[in-house]
Amino acid sequence: MKNLLKNFFDSNRKHFQHGGKFSKFEPVFDAFETIFFVPDNTTSGSPHVKDALDLKRFMSIVIIAIIPCMIFGIYNSGRLALSAKGIPENIFSAFLEGLVIFTPLLIVSYSVGLFWEGLFSVIRGHKVSEGFLVTGLLYPLILPPTMPLWQAAVGISFGVIIGKEIFGGTGRNILNPALTARAFLFFAYPASMSGDSVWIKNFSPDAVTGATALAVSASAEKGADLTNLLNQNGYDFFNLSMGFTPGSIGETSALLCLIGGIFLIITGVASFQTIIGGIIGAVLTAIFLNLFTGVSDNPYLTLNPLYHLVMGGFAFGIVFMATDPVSSPGIRSARWIYGFLIGMLTILIRVFNPAYPEGTMLAILFMNLFAPLLDYYAIKFRLKKRVINV
Amino acid sequence: MIIFFKSLSTPNHLNVKKMKILRIKKGFNHPLSELKITANFQTNLKEPEKIAVLPFALKGIRPKLLVNQNDFVKTGTPLFHHKNNSELVFLSPGCGKISNIEVGQKRIIQKIEIELDETQDFEELHSVTESSLRNISIDDLAEVFLKDGLWPFFRSLPFNTIPDPCERPDIIFVKMSDNVPFYPLPESWLKHRLKAFNHGISVLKKFSESVVVYADKNNHSIGECAGSIDYQITGKYPAYDPGVVFYRIKEKANVKAWYIDGQSIINIGETLAHGKFFTDKIFIVGSSSFDRPYHVKSRIGAPVSSLLGSDYKFKKNHRFISGDIFKGLKTSADGYTGFYESALTILPEGNEKEFLGFLKPGTKKESYSKTFLSALFKSQTKTDCNTHGEKRACINCTYCEQVCPVNILPQFTMKALYGDDIESALSHGLLDCTECGLCSYVCPSKISLSEIFKEAKDNYLKEEKA
Numbered sequence: 045m046k047n048l049l050k051n052f053f054d055s056n057r058k059h060f061q062h063g064g065k066f067s068k069f070e071p072v073f074d075a076f077e078t079i080f081f082v083p084d085n086t087t088s089g090s091p092h093v094k095d096a097l098d099l100k101r102f103m104s105i106v107i108i109a110i111i112p113c114m115i116f117g118i119y120n121s122g123r124l125a126l127s128a129k130g131i132p133e134n135i136f137s138a139f140l141e142g143l144v145i146f147t148p149l150l151i152v153s154y155s156v157g158l159f160w161e162g163l164f165s166v167i168r169g170h171k172v173s174e175g176f177l178v179t180g181l182l183y184p185l186i187l188p189p190t191m192p193l194w195q196a197a198v199g200i201s202f203g204v205i206i207g208k209e210i211f212g213g214t215g216r217n218i219l220n221p222a223l224t225a226r227a228f229l230f231f232a233y234p235a236s237m238s239g240d241s242v243w244i245k246n247f248s249p250d251a252v253t254g255a256t257a258l259a260v261s262a263s264a265e266k267g268a269d270l271t272n273l274l275n276q277n278g279y280d281f282f283n284l285s286m287g288f289t290p291g292s293i294g295e296t297s298a299l300l301c302l303i304g305g306i307f308l309i310i311t312g313v314a315s316f317q318t319i320i321g322g323i324i325g326a327v328l329t330a331i332f333l334n335l336f337t338g339v340s341d342n343p344y345l346t347l348n349p350l351y352h353l354v355m356g357g358f359a360f361g362i363v364f365m366a367t368d369p370v371s372s373p374g375i376r377s378a379r380w381i382y383g384f385l386i387g388m389l390t391i392l393i394r395v396f397n398p399a400y401p402e403g404t405m406l407a408i409l410f411m412n413l414f415a416p417l418l419d420y421y422a423i424k425f426r427l428k429k430r431v432i433n434v
Numbered sequence: 435m436i437i438f439f440k441s442l443s444t445p446n447h448l449n450v451k452k453m454k455i456l457r458i459k460k461g462f463n464h465p466l467s468e469l470k471i472t473a474n475f476q477t478n479l480k481e482p483e484k485i486a487v488l489p490f491a492l493k494g495i496r497p498k499l500l501v502n503q504n505d506f507v508k509t510g511t512p513l514f515h516h517k518n519n520s521e522l523v524f525l526s527p528g529c530g531k532i533s534n535i536e537v538g539q540k541r542i543i544q545k546i547e548i549e550l551d552e553t554q555d556f557e558e559l560h561s562v563t564e565s566s567l568r569n570i571s572i573d574d575l576a577e578v579f580l581k582d583g584l585w586p587f588f589r590s591l592p593f594n595t596i597p598d599p600c601e602r603p604d605i606i607f608v609k610m611s612d613n614v615p616f617y618p619l620p621e622s623w624l625k626h627r628l629k630a631f632n633h634g635i636s637v638l639k640k641f642s643e644s645v646v647v648y649a650d651k652n653n654h655s656i657g658e659c660a661g662s663i664d665y666q667i668t669g670k671y672p673a674y675d676p677g678v679v680f681y682r683i684k685e686k687a688n689v690k691a692w693y694i695d696g697q698s699i700i701n702i703g704e705t706l707a708h709g710k711f712f713t714d715k716i717f718i719v720g721s722s723s724f725d726r727p728y729h730v731k732s733r734i735g736a737p738v739s740s741l742l743g744s745d746y747k748f749k750k751n752h753r754f755i756s757g758d759i760f761k762g763l764k765t766s767a768d769g770y771t772g773f774y775e776s777a778l779t780i781l782p783e784g785n786e787k788e789f790l791g792f793l794k795p796g797t798k799k800e801s802y803s804k805t806f807l808s809a810l811f812k813s814q815t816k817t818d819c820n821t822h823g824e825k826r827a828c829i830n831c832t833y834c835e836q837v838c839p840v841n842i843l844p845q846f847t848m849k850a851l852y853g854d855d856i857e858s859a860l861s862h863g864l865l866d867c868t869e870c871g872l873c874s875y876v877c878p879s880k881i882s883l884s885e886i887f888k889e890a891k892d893n894y895l896k897e898e899k900a
Contacts, residue, residue: 046789078824082791085821086783089885091760091871092753093464093781096799096806097878098823100792102831105805173826215827215879311804315832369830374845376832423843423862430841430863431687 053077071165075172103174105313109304110181110294110364116287117294118142121189124290146293149184149196156197157183160204164213175214175221175370176204182222182364185294186357186405187229188237195236199229219412220371223405230405238401256290258356258394258401264343271348284354295360298353305363314367317379318386322362325387326352333395344395358390361404371412378415378422386411455651456682458669460839462872464759465800465815466615466722467671473622476719476728482740483550485528485733486770487513489543491763492586494595494895497524497543505532510557510583510711513546521599525583527713527734529555545770548735559583561709564633567640572602575640582705586773587698591677591691592865593895603642607676607693608635610649610663614671614758615727616720616777620649622729623697623716630703630712631696635662637706638699647696648679671760672839677868681840697776701734717741717771721780722817737770741778753819755779760871784818791822802833802876826879834873834883840866844873844883851890864890 053076059065060073078100087094119135122142126133133141157180158172165172183200203225208217230237257279264273274280283289287297295301308314330349337345353359366372366386373382386407393403400406489497496517501507507526516522530551536544560578562570570578579585580599588606590597597603610620624631638645648665665683667673676693684691697716704712713734719741720727730741738754748767755762757775765771771778796806799822800815808815834844842863850858864887873883 049789050787074824081787081789082820082822083824084785084787085824086753086785086819087821089764090757090762091875091884092755092762092764092779092819093759093800093817093875094819094821094823094880095803095876095878096796096801096822097803097876098792098880099826099829099878100823101805102803102829102878104792171824171826175829213827215829313803313805369832372830374830374832374835375843376835419846423846426841426843427861431684 049080053081068166071170071172072162075162075165099174102313103177105311106178106308106364107181109307109313110178110185112300113294113297113304113360113364114146114181114185116297116300117185118146120287120289120296121145121293123288125189145189146184148193149187149191149293150181152193152196153183153200154180157200157204160201160209164209168213170213173214175208179203179208179222182294183225186222186226186292186360186365189293191229191236195229195233198232199225202228215370217370218416219409220365220368223365223409223412226405227409256356256401257284257351261344261347261355261394262398262401266341266343268343268346270343270346271351273343274347274351279355281348281351281354284351292357292360295357298359301359301363305359308363308367314363315369315372315376315379317376318367318372318383319362321380321383322366322387322390323353323383325384326358326362326391327387329388329391333391342395352391352394356394356402357404358387361390361408362386365404366408366411371415373415373418373422375419375422375426377426378418382411382415382418385414453663453666455666455668456648456673456679458667458673458678458682458839460837460841461670461673461870462802462837462876463613463670464615464817464875466720466759466817467613469615469720469724469727471616471619471718471720471727473619473625474726474728475622476730476743478743478745479730479732480740480744482732482737484533484547484737485550485735486545486547486737487524487527487735488545488763488770488772489514489524490538490545491772492524492596493892494593495522495524499535499543499546501526501532501546503532503535506530506551507532507548508555508557509713510559512583514543516596519599521577521580522585522596523580523583524586525557525711527711529553556710559705559709559711562637562706564636567636570640572640575637576602578706579702583711584702584705587702588692588694589774591680591693592867593891594869595895597692601690603692604690605644605646605680605692606638606642607679607691608638608645608647608696608699609674609676609693610647610696611653612671612674612758613650614674614760616718616758616779617674618697618716618718618729618776620653620696622718623700627700627704630700630707632662632703633707634699634701634703637702638694642692646679646683648674649696650674672868672870672872675839675868675870677866678839678870681866681868695774695776715776717776717778719778719780722782723780734773735770738765738767738778741771749782751783751785753781753783755781759817760875761869782818784820788820802837803878821880823878823880825881828877828879828881831878833876833878837872837876839870839872840868842867842887844887848881848883848886851886856890856894859890860894865894867891 060070119139119142123133123138126141157176161176203221207219207221207224211217260277285298289296305319309316327349330352333345373379389407390403497514498517499514500512509529511526512523513526514524528548528550531549533549534547538544559582586596588597646664647662648667649663651666651668672678680691701712715734717730717732718727754765756765756771758777759779763772797808798816799806799808828845838844847859847862867887869888871884
């Protein structure tokens with residue numbers, strides 16, 4: 045296998061090198077070759093040694109962290125689809141049904157996204173960056189299971205081109221590309237992205253309502269006790285954190301997001317400042333809002349702060365989306381504030397803006413825009429303490 | 435509060451110089467630095483037939499030759515001087531015939547080879563004995579240093595250049611030990627030379643009142659010269675870099691700081707005591723394939739081959755580095771060691787393609803990050819000169835900032851320099867950069883951060899001088 049591939053690459057390399065037939069497609073050739081073989085480049089001078097970590101490994105670690113959420117998401121969406129159709133399910137049939145739903149979305153996401161990545165790389169003569177491997181997996185996981193494929197394709201195109209490539213590609217984007225893609229769909233095709241029907245009902249017209257916990261909360265009567273209401277609708281804390289609920293494919297299980305988050309923190313790939321800052325921000329904001337329970341009849345004010353953490357896409361967003369290093373601030377102290385504000389804004393949007401039941405996506409995108417400003421002040425603060433050596 | 439006052443009022447009647455402990459938290463210990471080093475000497479060696487001086491490696495020096503090919507030189511004969519200042523001369527470290535002067539691109543002199551002669555003739559140099567030291571003025575002493583070829587042992591911060599002959603330092607750092615792979619143990623070169631060392635230190639004290647000698651906190655066999663040590667240092671690489679120590683203890687800007695290796699103090703002490711250019715030098719030779727690095731007693735300008743035991747088997751595709759793995763100079767099996775470097779490191783080139791390298795669990799991969807299994811199980815990792823990946827755009831992972839010992843913001847400084855914004859880079863502390871190479875080492879995007887900083891500093895120096 046190894047030698048077969050080596051011979052294949054060695055014999056075809058000449059066509060892609062300078063002066064070859066397909067020299068323009070060198071980035072694509074290189075992208076495929078480097079998946080199988082770490083290049084034989086060596087250091088030119090001091091330092092003579094380099095860390096074994098490269099971006100491929102870095103991104104693979106993120107993918108490993110996402111996989112539990114993905115597998116559960118496949119099972120859960122299959123389970124809900126079968127029950128909507130009134131077919132009795134078991135774990136295998138649910139998983140199979142889930143694969144039928146998820147695989148086309150994943151294929152569309154990777155093929156359309158990589159097409160754009162490849163195209164831009166070929167035009168610019170850049171190498172194909174590994175960043176999209178994560179974006180392409182995250183994107184279908186934050187879509188509703190009933191998303192039409194063509195819309196998914198349009199969305200990821202927007203995310204890759206406008207969210208990333210026009211700024212210069214991976215490492216130079218200011219917004220998280222996967223969230224940019226989702227935000228585009230959210231505003232362009234609201235009928236496919238929100239409302240009660242997209243999570244389950246579109247599988248079968250006869251299905252009972254598939255309102256998510258967020259939708260239940262948004263439509264609660266004024267003055268209701270929301271924690272009780274959610275419990276009555278089957279959205280108790282246990283169910284919400286395990287994730288046997290309707291929602292975007294990968295986001296429902298807060299527990300698996302937590303496991304993924306711990307893995308990312310231990311490996312040092314994701315910044316714990318963002319994750320913990322976000323959780324603190326969300327909890328403190330929710331506790332603060334609880335103080336106003338009697339003042340207004342907004343039912344959200346009564347909600348137990350811990351419910352906020354397990355509802356909707358907050359857990360998934362703070363672990364996998366907010367920690368995207370490129371669109372985060374580059375100073376670790378600023379990441380505390382960045383995470384905190386994401387948590388706070390998520391809760392504020394949920395509570396006070398009934399038009400957007402899901403605040404996480406908008407909160408992260410909004411804070412992405414503020415990341416350079418946070419960096420600016422964090423640097424300014426750090427330099428105050430410095431003895432300038434000029 | 436009571437404890438605080440108590441410690442203040444303790445009378446220092448013992449009159450022992452107080453050693454301060456300096457803990458440096460940031461940095462990274464390369465797996466090779468785990469190799470146990472003892473003061474063992476390799477004696478099974480060939481005597482060098484040729485030695486060489488490498489003028490290209492002397493930063494900021496434009497050499498003007500004073501000798502021609504086939505000339506006969508004694509140990510201590512001037513070989514060349516700095517073009518802009520004829521006082522700054524560089525002496526021959528050996529006695530014999532100049533067999534080759536190699537000129538490279540842009541007419542930069544690469545090396546001056548000297549074929550060693552059996553007559554061990556020495557040029558008569560000025561000496562400064564302990565008794566004459568009291569009456570000598572600092573300017574006279576500087577002149578002796580320049581004429582005796584001892585001046586180049588000094589280097590100045592922040593550019594690591596040989597200081598200008600008119601410059602006088604505010605502070606001089608003397609580095610006794612280092613935890614970089616590899617650096618000779620102080621006891622290996624201090625043995626029998628303590629007198630010269632103490633003489634050298636008292637000469638240095640003429641130059642500046644604050645001579646800061648620092649050593650490894652955990653090295654207990656250094657006791658002989660404990661009286662001269664001011665700082666005991668503990669921390670990860672590059673805690674022993676003079677730039678890092680200076681960064682940690684400096685309180686104001688515009689301090690002229692010089693540094694010198696502890697071993698060079700012996701060269702200074704012996705040369706001044708006897709009026710003969712003292713060229714002995716202890717090297718350490720290490721490799722990722724050795725169980726244990728060994729020391730070698732040799733001389734300045736020694737060829738690589740003379741440092742390898744006669745039973746050393748040359749393997750293909752190995753890189754010889756004069757110096758350590760982070761800052762050393764690339765050389766070859768038939769090359770020579772640099773003037774300042776007292777180590778020889780041998781690493782496999784690693785120029786072969788690794789199949790599915792990024793998917794392996796990585797029990798033998800070395801990494802600052804914890805993304806390989808080697809982070810869990812301390813096993814011997816494989817070190818080579820492969821870049822382990824391709825260059826990519828910066829993804830803001832902050833690893834470089836996490837390891838930077840002088841708290842530069844490497845990724846922001848790099849981006850500022852990318853946009854020619856030298857002002858921002860300087861305000862981030864570009865000139866504090868000690869060129870330790872850790873940022874380049876840890877970068878998962880394989881960006882040559884420390885090379886970029888080195889280049890920017892060199893350009894800044896050129897413009898400042900112009």
